Amino acid sequence: MSAFLYLVSHSARNRLTGLRTGLRSPRYLAALAVGAFYIWAFLIRPVNRGTVGGPFLLGQPTEMIVTVLTVLTLMSSWIFGSDSTALAFTPAEVSLLFPAPISRRSLMSYKLFRSQIAVLINSLIWVFVLRRGGSLLPGGIRAIAIWTLFSTLNLHRLGAALVRTSWREHSTAGLRRHRASIAVFVLVGIAVAAGLVQHRTELVSAFGAGSFFSALGQALANPPASWALFPFHLVVAPTFAHSIPEWARAIVPALLVLAFHVWWVLRTDAAFEDAAIEASAERARRLEAMKSRRTLGATAKPRKASSTIALAAVGHPAIGIFWKNILCLRRTAQLRLLIGPLAMSIIIGGAIAGEDGGAVGVIAASSLMFAGLLIVFGGRLIRNDLRQDMQHLPLLKTLPVAPGDLMVAEVASGALPMAALQLVLLLVAYAASFGLPFIHLRNETRIALLAAAPFAVLALNGALLTIQNGTAVLFPTWIRLGPAANTGVEALGQNLLASVANLVSLAVALIVPAIIAVGAISVLGPPRAFTLTLLIIVASAVLAAETYFALRLLGRAFAKAEPTLSG
Amino acid sequence: MIEVRDLAKLYGNFTAVRSLSFDVGVGEVLGLVGPNGAGKTTTLRSLAGIIAPSRGSVSIAGHDIQREPIEAKRALAFIPDEPHLFDYLSVEEHLRFIARLYGVTDVDARLPNLLDELELTEKRRSLPGELSRGMRQKLAIACGLLHSPSALILDEPLTGLDPAGIRRMRQTISARAAAGAAVILSSHLLHLVEELCTKLLIVRRGECVAYGTIDDIIARSPDLAGRTLEDVFLALTAESGQTA
Numbered sequence A: 001m002s003a004f005l006y007l008v009s010h011s012a013r014n015r016l017t018g019l020r021t022g023l024r025s026p027r028y029l030a031a032l033a034v035g036a037f038y039i040w041a042f043l044i045r046p047v048n049r050g051t052v053g054g055p056f057l058l059g060q061p062t063e064m065i066v067t068v069l070t071v072l073t074l075m076s077s078w079i080f081g082s083d084s085t086a087l088a089f090t091p092a093e094v095s096l097l098f099p100a101p102i103s104r105r106s107l108m109s110y111k112l113f114r115s116q117i118a119v120l121i122n123s124l125i126w127v128f129v130l131r132r133g134g135s136l137l138p139g140g141i142r143a144i145a146i147w148t149l150f151s152t153l154n155l156h157r158l159g160a161a162l163v164r165t166s167w168r169e170h171s172t173a174g175l176r177r178h179r180a181s182i183a184v185f186v187l188v189g190i191a192v193a194a195g196l197v198q199h200r201t202e203l204v205s206a207f208g209a210g211s212f213f214s215a216l217g218q219a220l221a222n223p224p225a226s227w228a229l230f231p232f233h234l235v236v237a238p239t240f241a242h243s244i245p246e247w248a249r250a251i252v253p254a255l256l257v258l259a260f261h262v263w264w265v266l267r268t269d270a271a272f273e274d275a276a277i278e279a280s281a282e283r284a285r286r287l288e289a290m291k292s293r294r295t296l297g298a299t300a301k302p303r304k305a306s307s308t309i310a311l312a313a314v315g316h317p318a319i320g321i322f323w324k325n326i327l328c329l330r331r332t333a334q335l336r337l338l339i340g341p342l343a344m345s346i347i348i349g350g351a352i353a354g355e356d357g358g359a360v361g362v363i364a365a366s367s368l369m370f371a372g373l374l375i376v377f378g379g380r381l382i383r384n385d386l387r388q389d390m391q392h393l394p395l396l397k398t399l400p401v402a403p404g405d406l407m408v409a410e411v412a413s414g415a416l417p418m419a420a421l422q423l424v425l426l427l428v429a430y431a432a433s434f435g436l437p438f439i440h441l442r443n444e445t446r447i448a449l450l451a452a453a454p455f456a457v458l459a460l461n462g463a464l465l466t467i468q469n470g471t472a473v474l475f476p477t478w479i480r481l482g483p484a485a486n487t488g489v490e491a492l493g494q495n496l497l498a499s500v501a502n503l504v505s506l507a508v509a510l511i512v513p514a515i516i517a518v519g520a521i522s523v524l525g526p527p528r529a530f531t532l533t534l535l536i537i538v539a540s541a542v543l544a545a546e547t548y549f550a551l552r553l554l555g556r557a558f559a560k561a562e563p564t565l566s567g
Numbered sequence B: 001m002i003e004v005r006d007l008a009k010l011y012g013n014f015t016a017v018r019s020l021s022f023d024v025g026v027g028e029v030l031g032l033v034g035p036n037g038a039g040k041t042t043t044l045r046s047l048a049g050i051i052a053p054s055r056g057s058v059s060i061a062g063h064d065i066q067r068e069p070i071e072a073k074r075a076l077a078f079i080p081d082e083p084h085l086f087d088y089l090s091v092e093e094h095l096r097f098i099a100r101l102y103g104v105t106d107v108d109a110r111l112p113n114l115l116d117e118l119e120l121t122e123k124r125r126s127l128p129g130e131l132s133r134g135m136r137q138k139l140a141i142a143c144g145l146l147h148s149p150s151a152l153i154l155d156e157p158l159t160g161l162d163p164a165g166i167r168r169m170r171q172t173i174s175a176r177a178a179a180g181a182a183v184i185l186s187s188h189l190l191h192l193v194e195e196l197c198t199k200l201l202i203v204r205r206g207e208c209v210a211y212g213t214i215d216d217i218i219a220r221s222p223d224l225a226g227r228t229l230e231d232v233f234l235a236l237t238a239e240s241g242q243t244a
Helices: A002-022 A026-044 A060-080 A091-097 A104-132 A139-177 A179-198 A200-205 A209-220 A225-240 A244-267 A272-293 A317-331 A333-381 A386-398 A403-432 A443-474 A489-509 A511-524 A529-560 B040-047 B069-074 B091-102 B107-117 B133-145 B163-178 B190-196 B214-220 B229-237
Strands: B002-011 B014-024 B029-033 B055-060 B076-079 B151-155 B182-186 B199-204 B207-212
Touching (some): A002 A026, A060 A225, A139 A179, A139 A244, A209 A225, A225 A244, A317 A386, A317 B091, A403 A529, A443 A529, A489 A529, B029 B040, B029 B190, B040 B055, B076 B133, B163 B182, B163 B190, B182 B190, B199 B229, B207 B214, B214 B229
Parallel strands (some): B029 B182, B029 B199
Antiparallel strands (some): B199 B207
């Protein structure tokens, strides 16, 4: 165990040393300050309890909902498997610790000890969140309750993962070995299901989330479901205690449940190596995806080459870069990331269209909303450009392609598909918007806007993606590129600063087109039809010219960019 | 074909490469050897245009890599020890992509032979994620060889290859040199260097400690006469206080 303590303490010490060294860099210091301020402002900053309307987060309905969610989470761990994060080792740990003469119980104890770091951080975050919800308990007392809850959940998921792996790997023998655990899980499931069946009429007839959860609570508060859920109530209860005596009464049973879980998991170590290797591989895959995605969602590695697009051997090399990036867009899961904005657009579009708009109104409003959201978020989600290719900087630098041309091709790889999608959406919105009572635009104006739209969306997307690709070239350490992604408060600050810088850059880029537009309107008066089209085209052309100039400058910067030193 | 003059690369106060000068002519194979951290990869990256030298010049096929990078790179292939491949392009698509960038108009004629030479024919539709480490290395080599470069820079090219692949790669290097390419080969496999290279550049701490044919190098240090290349290397790169 002393070796593990040495590993943990020296890892922490080296991380702190790295942090201290990083603080000498003004950029790092600024990022840390912004990240720390953000955390303080949104989590730690004291709030006026009078403004939050009492302890709404700690009321009886919330306790019941948390209990239900806890049960559902744990049951899903049994049925579908859990991420078993606590079991995941780093590649270095797998290659150094697994062959070492260390008992599996020691290894598991080490992992349980290390997993406490995440549990403690999560507990602290929730202490602050619940304080905002109007906690009536001191922070320390609340923290113990939340830590007990999270630790128990963590251990339960871990135990479930071990049982599942043992069952899968050792078949009947695994089943026999864990028959008690499996039997308890099955009984809980049956009891909960029986409770739901008994109260099916109330559940089905419940209208709205509030009455549904009320009916659900009623179903689970009566036998046999209440018997099965009793241990879960024990664990959740201290977190929702409203006074110190109430907490004191609740915490002892909760700690006993936690102790039982520790005993259970340490005893259920039959499939430890199998489950740990599996969890480690899964974590490595997720980390790789997270580090390479540079997006808000997952960007999976392609598993199979789908049908290709022909590429002529002769022609401008930049087209080759564009072709490669289009294949990237097709074969990675980036397009799936648009599902979120699409769903949001449909919901908001539906709300805007209202009952008067009907299905056609929803289509029109949703299409417009989606096109708008793509301009705002599209560049952050679709990243088949230099932000992806910077991982291959050494390869890119050896290619016989002029850096300026490369920049144009990289930006076009994202901007053109995005603009094409937006144009389709605008066309749909245009077609669907006829006859809608709440749109009062004249037909000539609609046609004028539609005619100018290709120029506007191309220029806007080009400018936005140039800014984001420019960040990758000029400040590669400020955005997630390659495997050396930063984490922690400073990374949060970096993201915030980068986002603000992107917005400021776009605002600066729009100054000249805006001046031209305002000047033209003040001289010529409000534009109509043809003049409106012309005005948008001129403003877009100016923005496009600025973008092209910026791309050429970025090409020079790219020519000077160097990968990190090695060898 | 490859001319390097007074090449230096500094990272802040750290000097990775210090005033290297050498030539690699048509059909020559230069072995670049040195202990870990000697500056070999930095040197090769400077030659390939990946990083800019702090001082000095690099000329590839008569084109300065800094002033005429496109022309110089068109004549060059750099094969790194760690293959850089795009996850989403298949084997064949990688080669077609490279063909477009380097203007290989007869790619359809070259592809079958190259895929066959590197045993990639059956994997032509596979993505890099479906290939073993050795197969990925072969694909990186194929990308480097597709446009028949007149200057070939190889950084530990045999990493991950199986014995048959190593033998084939040795033959390929010899064949490319015999066909007129200037080759720079960086490797810790001294028997390979001894077998393939016509000249040797031994570096230590970014500095040249020996340059020339093996016979020339031994002639300059008579006490090394009759010793193996490994002994020569260890003697020339030993730190003060260490014995060879």
